[in-house]
């Protein structure tokens with residue numbers, strides 16, 4: 453069975469953010485992930501995770517003004533100083549929280565705009581190098597245009613090409629099964645082909661983005677494939693519980709039973 457990480461931005465929303473670490477641990481998760489820790493001092497988040505005895509698998513670099521619709525700064529014009537400050541902040545949090553990898557969001561920009569593509573590439577090289585110097589991985593995630601219209605990184609092959617071209621050993625792909633299925637399908641072959649560059653996996657049912665096992669894919673077969681491919685990283689459970697979080701965890705018991 454893969455190492456599941458509860459996504460605290462979507463799951464356990466019955467509790468305040470800092471209480472979700474203990475709730476996830478009590479529900480049997482060995483790890484968590486979330487969008488952003490920056491509303492709280494790093495030391496406070498670290499204390500809550502340590503008290504719950506739970507590992508933090510991943511969080512994102514600061515995204516710009518999320519409430520105003522910004523979804524990362526990397527490809528945006530005139531924001532490189534803010535982007536670089538965000539990289540430093542994220543690495544400070546990663547150190548305090550003992551987090552091995554960070555997700556760099558791209559921002560809303562047109563991938564066919566050569567200037568935006570150059571900005572994205574430069575930002576990626578900078579963030580990967582800074583993360584590498586701090587002993588951390590950096591991951592990038594193609595996101596489907598239905599959920600995030602206008603998002604720059606909306607193609608798996610493009611992401612894989614960039615990772616290959618930049619050639620940083622700590623720069624990897626975040627393979628979100630939900631986005632892959634919405635954009636392209638061919639999930640099992642995609643996992644197989646991209647496994648050498650995959651640094652993090654996320655899962656949710658398609659199309660409702662609820663619990664695994666409730667949508668159009670055989671999510672349990674996907675878990676088996678990840679095991680068969682030797683994937684040793686985390687699988688982030690980035691889904692919106694259809695009801696109360698714990699009441700919807702039957703899928704986790706079933707994944708453990710492999711039936």
Ligand SMILES: O=C(O)C(=O)[C@@H](O)CO
Nearest residue numbers: 487512555593595628690
């Ligand atoms: O939306 C997703 O999928 C994510 O993984 C987030 O980190 C970015 O919004």
Ligand SMILES: [Mg+2]
Nearest residue numbers: 593628654690
């Ligand atoms: Mg995702």
